[in-house]
Amino acid sequence: MIDFALPRYQVRRDAEECVGCGICVRECANGVHVARSGGTAPKADHQKCVNCLRCVLTCPTRALTITRWPQVDGGSAVWTLEYLQDIATQATSGGVLLSSMGNPLPYPVYWDHLLLNASQVTNPSIDPLREPMETRVFLGGRPVALEIDERARTLRSPLPPQVKLDVPIMFSAMSFGSVSLNTQRALAMAACELGTLFNVGEGGLHRDLERYADHAVVQVASGRFGVDPRYLNAGAMVEIKIGQGAKPGIGGHLPGEKITAEVSRTRMIPEGADAISPAPHHDIYSIEDLRQLVFSLKEATRYEKPVAVKIAAVHNAAAIASGMARAGAEVIVVDGFRGGTGAAPKRIRDNVGVPVELALAAIDQRLRDEGIRSTVSVVASGSIRSSADVVRAIALGADAVSCGSAPLIALGCHQCGDCARGRCNWGIATQRPELIERLDPDEGAERVVNLVRAWTHEIQEMMGGMGINAVDSLRGNRLMLRGVGLTDRELDILGVKHAGE
Amino acid sequence: MGTVSAASAANKQEGAQSCSSGFAPAPAERVTLGALHFKEANEQVRQALDRVDDVALEDVRAQRYLGCALPAGKRLRIHGTPGNDLACFMDGGTVEVLGNAQDQVGNTMNAGEVIVHGRCGDAAGYAMRGGRVFIRDGCGWRAGIHMKAYDARQPVVVVGKDAGSFLGEYMAGGVFVVLGETGDYLARGMHGGVIYLKNPPRAGALSDEVVLSRVDDADLAVLAPLLAEYDRLFAAELGYRVSAEASEFFRVTPASSRPYASMYVR
Structure with missing residues (x-):
């Protein structure tokens, strides 16, 4: 043949x-x-x-x-x-056809149909080079109302735990195993330098990264790899991974050949055996069950860490997000179908899920309609390619974004989409020592810091142009967006007017 | 083995509480939970455990997360019915239940010991990485799901009576022992560890992902001490012993630690 x-x-x-x-x-x-x-x-x-x-x-x-x-x-x-x-x-x-990175097919990229506003005459634009421009955001749950003892100038109602981000850009979850330790190290160092968070993914926290743990999101996925009380209490925030934009509805299989001695130690599983994350968490079959897991993590961390829940953007994302908020999730993370992955079945990657722009807008609107938007934070991810996408996402309703592909590209990734084979020539998606050493974590961290600093300055310029001086004032401010080339239905879901209106 | 009802009903009575595991010394402090919300209940339990190592919980009414992340050297003795996620993330402590337990006993447990003088619900031992769980009676569905072993940590669950379907699903390590009957879809996706069964699996319950055999001497070295421990804990209240039957057990092991090695293609 x-x-x-x-x-x-x-x-x-x-x-x-x-x-x-x-x-x-x-x-x-x-x-x-x-x-x-x-x-x-x-x-x-x-x-x-x-x-x-x-x-x-x-x-x-x-x-x-x-x-x-x-x-x-x-x-x-x-x-x-x-x-x-x-x-x-x-x-x-x-x-089963295996693929990597995000959905590459020419579905509409709504970012490219959303244009930003700028001030002219009626209100002044702000020059970020000489005026303060706040990019700091806090993630966590918030009480509906604050009780203040005005005489003592103290807070009567306890404030839920918050994490502070100096920039509204975090690094997406990438586990040790799917990426190399040098990749995680570069992102960890960059997160510390930038005052933001990196996310260890579902593969545990390597002992060499414990020194950066106060800038880590520690993830709990269905396989519960590396999850113990020490891990949960090490990070700045705990994230329950329900789904991932690149592969909604399915689990993950890290093949045995990638379970090296170090990966094995960090995940706390045997060397060389497949690491299987089942499709569902077997203790979550409902919103009520999600609440149970959220609170078990709160109990295990003595209510000192915000608990995030990450879902893939799917058809009923808005209703699901409402349930998540009511289940006690303090940060709702929605990952669009163009989000990257180390490995996903090609047919899933290319055909399942929805664009994050639509899901984000729908979630923000639903939570507002129900009067609970202010009680939670929302994070969007899945194809944030530039500072302009960050601004668009925040204007659509996100408190912050997570980026995976962009910082990897800063480290040398060229989106060849062959991560799953484990022979990444750039030392990113591999566990081979001779390839990993090609990625210098110090140099990599510097490149990632450069990228995020440049984006942050661009965000400040764009916000200043709009006459806005804080990310908090941009959040959900859809008047700063106009659509081009979109149908009425699309504009309706995005909650924006057409350009010219 | 019979049904669970008689023994567990007896256990619910006060008199049954004398049949302990030799839990000594007597708990130094008692906390009555009653209708307390789990958050307050767990806070009170933690405060008590900060003062003393042994705490007895009275009138427990399904409060969740009791024994959550309980460290080594700490002990809880629970009178009543603890709620879901008993001993979740437990890290070396000991929890003994004089009654039945609910779902997800020992969820993602790291180390320690849980002893239940009764039955438990679904997903017992979910993602357990270490420690031991002894259930005197039966358990619900999906017990032992994604149990995993690492290094010296070998999680163990012993269930004294019947277990529900999907037992040992995605099991990646550790030892699960069932002294009663098991249900359908046994050990689906199992890729590590071992399940010991007193009775043969139900017809058609096993897939070709696993191998069924009779126990050999190596198995007995693992199984016999666990059955002896079960007898030590429960024989007095049950009125029978099981350890003499170790050699009659069946063993279920995975056919491969790489079940999906050839599933994908690029």
Whole structure:
């Protein structure tokens, strides 16, 4: 039987530029570049190329370019080459197609249909270079009303625990196992430097990261890996992971080959065995059960940490979020279907869930309608690509956002989408020592800090342009947004007017 | 083995409380929970445990999270019915229940011991990583789900009578012993640990993810001490012993620690 599988990419080597140094051979863990004797140019095995750009960017003479494989399909818009290839792969193996990173299909990106306002004449814009511009936000539950003893100038009603973010940008959950320890270390150091939080994901807290734990969100997922009282009390906030935007409704399988000795110790599971997170938490079959888990975590942390609950953006997200708030969740995290992942079945990633923009707007509106929006914080994630997306998300109703892909791109990720194979040439989504050491955590942290500082300044500029001097005043301020190219129904759900109105 | 009703009904009476596990010395402090909300109840329990190591809880009426994160050296003796998530995240403490327990006993428990002189509800031992749970009578569905072992920590659950369906689902480590009957969908997704059954599984209950065999000498080295402990804890109140029957048990183990190794393709 002829193997139907075609390469996805073609490696093009400029014969005049290539000096036969062999750096590409050493840099590519996928074995694309094969050395030939006598100092001649290496040969490329196109089939193995994932277009991670490692060879392209490390080639000293810029001799390498990656292009799409030039083979055309039959011209059908239905039976595209990608579908033909997927069917061939499954016909050969019988396997579930595995993919990584977020949904890449051309569904509407609502961020790109939302334009920001600026002040002209009627109220002045603010220059953040010379006037204070507050980017600090607090996450946590809030009482409906505060009782104050005015004579003693003290608070009578106890305030639930809060976490302070100096910037409204956190780093999304990425577990040790799915990413390397150097990746987590870079994000942890950056979070400390920036005064924000990183999220250890569901793989436990590595002992080397305990020093950064006061800037960590510790996650509790269905597998309960690494979860014990010490872990729960180490972090700044505890997050129950119900779902993830890239794979709503399903669990996770970290394959045994990624359960190295260190991953095993951190997750507290045997080395080499699959780490399986079941699709549901088996103690949560309802909102009432969610309340039970929320309060078990509160009991275990003596009510000193905010408890967040993260869901994937799905059809009834608004009603679910209302239930979550009533179940005691103090921070509601909604992750859209373009959010990244180390591994998800391709058909789930590409077909399940909804855009975070719509879910976020619906959640914010629902909580407002029910009069409980002010009692909780809302965090949005899943394809926040720039400071403008952060501003849009906050104006749609988020208190803060979480970013995963953007800081990874700062660390070297080129979105090749091959994380699951564990051979990340940039030292991010891998547990191979020789690849991990390519990522210097200090240098990485500096790059992530640079990125977030630049975004923060841009956010200040955009807010200043609107005449707003605090993120708190931007939150849910949908008058600062106008839609372009959207239907009435879309505008209605987003709660924004069309441009020109 | 018979039904659970007679023994557990007897246990609900005051007189049954004398049949303890040799829990000594007598609790130094008593806290009566009555109709207290779980938050207040747990706060009072914590305050008592800050003062003394052994605390008896009286008139317990389904308050949740009792023994939550209880550390080593601390003991709770519970009279009445503790609520869900008894001994959740427990970290070395000891909890003894003179009565029945509800759902998720020992949820994500790290270390310690739970002894229930009665039955318990669903999902006992969920995600348990260490410690031991002894249930005198039966348990509900999904017991032992996602139990996991790590290093020296080998969680153990012993259930004295019948267990519901989905026992040992996604079980990743540890030891689960059932002295009564088990239900359908036994050990689905099991990829670590071992289940010992006094009676053979129900027909069709096992999938090809697991292997059923008779216990051998290596198993007996694990199983016999657990049955002896069960007898030590409960034989007096039950009126029979089980440890002599260890060699008749069945063993369920996973066929692979990598059940989904060939499920995916890129």
